[in-house]
Amino acid sequence: GENVEQHPSTLSVQEGDSAVIKCTYSDSASNYFPWYKQELGKRPQLIIDIRSNVGEKKDQRIAVTLNKTAKHFSLHITETQPEDSAVYFCAGRSGAGSYQLTFGKGTKLSVIP
């Protein structure tokens, strides 16, 4: 089955700097990669996602890049703000008609004012 690894496990940045979180996946048939943000005590919320036939996607300060050959994808947050502080999870969905998501272990992002 799919295995998703995520790095780093913790990340501290100064407000206004950029943050990058990286994930690798094992199943070359995986075709969909969402990113979720989870604040303490709250539900995971989708912030951005990317299909396997797209190399990059942007939404304001957030972007995701995908390298299918290397089987890795990354989340980029620019101009970080204190409200970006949360745990971020990457996930992959295997092809072949499966809809389950396999999540990474998460990255705790702290944005220091």
Place this chain on the structure above:
Amino acid sequence: DTGVSQNPRHKITKRGQNVTFRCDPISEHNRLYWYRQTLGQGPEFLTYFQNEAQLEKSRLLSDRFSAERPKGSFSTLEIQRTEQGDSAMYLCASSQGQRGFIDTQYFGPGTRLTVL
């Protein structure tokens, strides 16, 4: 609130007791998923339904776990003879299930289970 809802939000039980959780998906969402999340980990897939049919089950779902979605709307997850290792946050998610590639999963707030 038209999002995914789960009840109860918290459950404390003694080892060996049975517990049941309920999930109400977003209206008209055909697919419903159960995940388990322990401290410091990402959600782990347990099972998923397309309407009332249970189509995928994880190896994590032991014989003590059973899930149902009898009318294709709400779902229940039952754990029999609970063990301390069952303590976790149980998350439910739903997705529209329409034909097409993207099928965003929206999560509920979770039920936190503590087994004493």
